[in-house]
Structure formats: structure tokens, C-alpha cells
Amino acid sequence: MNESIHNSGIKIGVIGLGYVGWPLYVLLSRKFSILGLDTDENRIIKLKNSEQQCGESAELLTTNYKELSGCNVFIVCVPTGVNDDKTPDLRPLQKVCNSLGEILTPGSTVVFESTIFPGATEEFCVPLLENSSNLKFNEDFYVGYSPERINVGDDKHSLENIPKIISASNEKTLELIYNLYSSIIKAPIIKASSIKVAEATKMYENVQRDVLIALANEYAEFCKAEGISIHEVTDYASSKWNFSKVNPGLVGGHCIGVDTYYLLNRANQKFGSLPLIQCARTINETKTEKVANKIRELAKRFGARSVLLLGATYKADTSDCRNSKALEIYNILNGEFTVDCYDPLIDADRVREGHRLQVLTNPKELRDKYDLVVRLVNHADFESLNIPNSKFVDLNNLL
Numbered sequence: 001m002n003e004s005i006h007n008s009g010i011k012i013g014v015i016g017l018g019y020v021g022w023p024l025y026v027l028l029s030r031k032f033s034i035l036g037l038d039t040d041e042n043r044i045i046k047l048k049n050s051e052q053q054c055g056e057s058a059e060l061l062t063t064n065y066k067e068l069s070g071c072n073v074f075i076v077c078v079p080t081g082v083n084d085d086k087t088p089d090l091r092p093l094q095k096v097c098n099s100l101g102e103i104l105t106p107g108s109t110v111v112f113e114s115t116i117f118p119g120a121t122e123e124f125c126v127p128l129l130e131n132s133s134n135l136k137f138n139e140d141f142y143v144g145y146s147p148e149r150i151n152v153g154d155d156k157h158s159l160e161n162i163p164k165i166i167s168a169s170n171e172k173t174l175e176l177i178y179n180l181y182s183s184i185i186k187a188p189i190i191k192a193s194s195i196k197v198a199e200a201t202k203m204y205e206n207v208q209r210d211v212l213i214a215l216a217n218e219y220a221e222f223c224k225a226e227g228i229s230i231h232e233v234t235d236y237a238s239s240k241w242n243f244s245k246v247n248p249g250l251v252g253g254h255c256i257g258v259d260t261y262y263l264l265n266r267a268n269q270k271f272g273s274l275p276l277i278q279c280a281r282t283i284n285e286t287k288t289e290k291v292a293n294k295i296r297e298l299a300k301r302f303g304a305r306s307v308l309l310l311g312a313t314y315k316a317d318t319s320d321c322r323n324s325k326a327l328e329i330y331n332i333l334n335g336e337f338t339v340d341c342y343d344p345l346i347d348a349d350r351v352r353e354g355h356r357l358q359v360l361t362n363p364k365e366l367r368d369k370y371d372l373v374v375r376l377v378n379h380a381d382f383e384s385l386n387i388p389n390s391k392f393v394d395l396n397n398l399l
């Protein structure tokens, strides 16, 4: 542990206490003087309750930016989604930069962890911070960018053991950020040569997955037409050293299905289209409708009057239902015939609010019999679920 950083009067404010910000806050709070801020009052109440239950101080969590006025390092973990037209929704970042301006003091550092397009930190966030604070960038305050790489629902790859990319607006700030993250992360901390390089690195990681899944989705259709299994083909191909094993699937969530749009928008503004990446995005986006069509066809073929969809989250073994394709499928089919959607893991309030649909979360709410059961998400919890006399189909069969 670097002792100097702990004696250097650092006080950290973590802004946005969701999937990314909260684990970061928890780790940092063991080593540093810290405050956590989230504008969602319910989230703060929930976190305060859980802190109290663990015997931790809940006083350090707030919705009020003024309470962060003693902090000199801010780490920003707010959402970066897309608007309906798939352009980047930068409003949360904009709000943070405007609010921070009121409390930023000379010598402070702002580190962004939210996923953003290359150039966003310096071209979008910095001017907002300068305007709102009346301080001069790289003279009075400094910035850094360190993309988060956690994988929701994946205990093996946690914040502490994923190599962390860091970048900063000058060497001294880079050193400060290095020392700060080294004190909580066991994996290597990698210094990128510039903020834009770090931003582009995160983009590339996620866009690569989007493109590879699109390839797997397209190849799955080819295999199906040839009457062979994509899974068997993938397994054999994986025995070659340089084959990247990626399964076909629905691409939802707040990361892969969203970040590619950030890149496409940036490219369009700077120099033009990225046809391969655009095509991959379209392939993955249209997969949802195709799966819904297949379920409709199956329901007709089986004369099914009641259908159960298993899973509402965007991927297995998580409660996260943001941009969930399973929910979209439920949305498409609901009303056409009797469709129930069951997911014991989801944050039901968040879903019901957003989709105005009733996702069942308690197995007791299920009917005695469904004519067709389709597993859209592979939660381990579903293994023990047994609904007698129902035809069962897995998403893999539909892809």
C-alpha cells in the first residue's frame, strides 16, 4: 500500500452509486476518507439501510452535492445510455459536471469511469466543468479517465482483480490516480498514454464483442439452414489456438448494446460511417424481433394458448434488466396470447415502472400449466423449476 497517498489529505466523492459506483465506493471507503452521492433518493435510502445493517456509517451517503464540498477527488460513475434515436444521452454527465462546478476547489481532480466515446472527457466534460466552476483546466483542476470493466453477475471478474486502465490530463494526476487505484486493486494498473486512448480502448473492447456476437448470430442462421448445430461447430472451432469463442445471443444491457452507438455517432460526426460495425449492430438489434417471431410461430404450431417466458434480465444470473431483450420480447408478444414472464432475480419495481408489465417474481404466481415454456435467460435458478406437461424450448434453439 502506498502510505503517502493515505496521508495526502485526499477526500474522495464517488458520484453515481449503481452497479459500478457502489462496489468502488465500498472498496475505497476501507482506505480513504470518502462520501458517496446519488441523485436517486430511493437508491440512497436502500444503500443507507444496507450500510446500517452491516454496522457501517450511513452518514457518508447523500443526494446533496453541497455535502461533497470538502472532497478533492471526484469519481464519476453515472449512466451513459442512448436516446430513442440511438444518439448518446449525455444528460447525466452534463448534470454532474454542472453540479460539480459549484463545489470544485483549486487542486481538485475529477476522474470519469462512465463509458464514453473517444474525446468525450476533454471535449464535452472539461468545458462544462470550466464553465460551471470558473476554474481553469490543468491549472486549477485536473481530469482523468478510467473505464470500468466489471461484468455484472460475474463473481470471478470483480473490480479488485480486473486490470485497470487509467489516464489523466498530466503526469502528476496520472500518478495520483495510479496510487489511488493501486491501493484497492490487486490486478495491474495500466497507464494509457492519453485520455482519448483510454476512452478508445474501452470502446474497442465492447464493440469487438458486439461484432463477434453478430458474426456468431449470422453463422448460427447459416448452420441452421444447413441442418447442423452452431454450438457443435463453435466447440470444434475453439480447439484452434486463435479462434475466439463467442456464442450467438441477444445483445442487451447498458454496455455492448449501447456503447457501439457511441462509437458510430462519433465516427459519423468526425469522418463518416463504420459499415462493418453498423452492420453488426443491425444484425444484433434485429435478432430480438426474429426470436419473438419464432416464439409466435411455435405457439401457433403447438396451438399454445398460454406461454411462459423465463427470464426478464438482460443476461443470466443478474437482476439488471436495463435494455433487456427478453423484456422486449415479452413486450412484443404480450397481448397476442396469454404470456407470463417469470424472473425471480429482477428488481421488479424498476421493470414494472419502465415497461408497465407484470413480471412475475414468485414461483407461486405461476399457472399450473403452460402450453409452451421458453427460457430466454439462463438463470441457474431455473434449473429446479418444473412445470409439468409443458413443451419446453431454450433460447439457443431459437437462435
Ligand SMILES: NC(=O)c1ccc[n+]([C@@H]2O[C@H](COP(=O)([O-])OP(=O)(O)OC[C@H]3O[C@@H](n4cnc5c(N)ncnc54)[C@H](O)[C@@H]3O)[C@@H](O)[C@H]2O)c1
Pocket (backbone or CB within 6 Å): 015, 016, 017, 018, 019, 020, 021, 037, 038, 039, 040, 043, 077, 078, 079, 080, 092, 093, 095, 096, 113, 114, 115, 116, 147, 148, 149, 150, 151, 152, 254, 255
Ligand atoms: N454495470 C456494468 O457492468 C458496467 C460495466 C462497465 C462500465 N459501465 C459503465 O459505467 C457507468 C455506470 O453504469 P452503472 O451500471 O453503474 O449504472 P447504474 O444505473 O447502475 O448506476 C448509475 C447511478 O448514477 C445515478 N445518477 C444518475 N444521474 C446522476 C447525477 N446527475 N448525479 C449523481 N448520480 C446520478 C443513478 O441514480 C444510478 O444510481 C455507465 O457509463 C456504464 O456504461 C457499467
